[in-house]
Amino acid sequence: MRKALVAGNWKMNGSKVQAESLVSELLAGYQAGAAELILCPPVIYLAELQQQLAGSGMQLGGQNCNEHEQGAYTGEISAAMLMEFGCQYVILGHSERRALYNESDELIAERFLHARQQGLTPILCVGETLEQREAGTTLEVIFQQLDAILSRDIQGFADAVVAYEPVWAIGTGRTASPEQAQEVHQAIRARVAEADSQHAEQLSIIYGGSVNAANAAELFVMADIDGGLVGGASLKAQDFLSIYRAACGS
């Protein structure tokens, strides 16, 4: 059985006070189910969340990490630092990192391999832009993003998570239909299976892009959709909890 999970990507939102009250509300309504619930706050709030979440069963993740162990990399955070503050996961290759900070497939592969080596589970984001979808190159783009890692180390996919996030669906309120998402998820699993069928079967592939309390269940019921990576709706406790419950039922 592969793991179902829902991760909340807070991005650069909120404040200390808002983070505290969001977590309090989540804790009050959270009942552990079959899926894993992961919060990915801005790193500066990790210490506080680590204390608040202790013993709750909820997990923590970073939104990015550097490919080096340590050194003169001003502004960066290492995988080991994330782990010191209770993170088990790290989002890598988010489309905002790729587009706004020029993170290349090669850099993301370095980060993925380093994070794995340090003991973090990467949530590797892949996805096409609207232009690429309309040009019919969706799978080509996604395979290129995957192959940057697959070609270097298939072991990296043991227990990793892939998030399919069509760029045109992120923060736009426009979601991929369950069928559109399933088609890509299935193709991702098939691509990984070409390298290792057992890893492919174990691989959790989650969907991201305007997931909300109303559309989560119809997405998560699809055969190859193992949960969600949630931006906007993860900042609203009740919505995020509904999304989590939808993943537990799938």
Ligand code: PGA
């Ligand atoms: P969204 O963001 O749910 O606000 O579309 C998803 C993401 O960027 O991971």
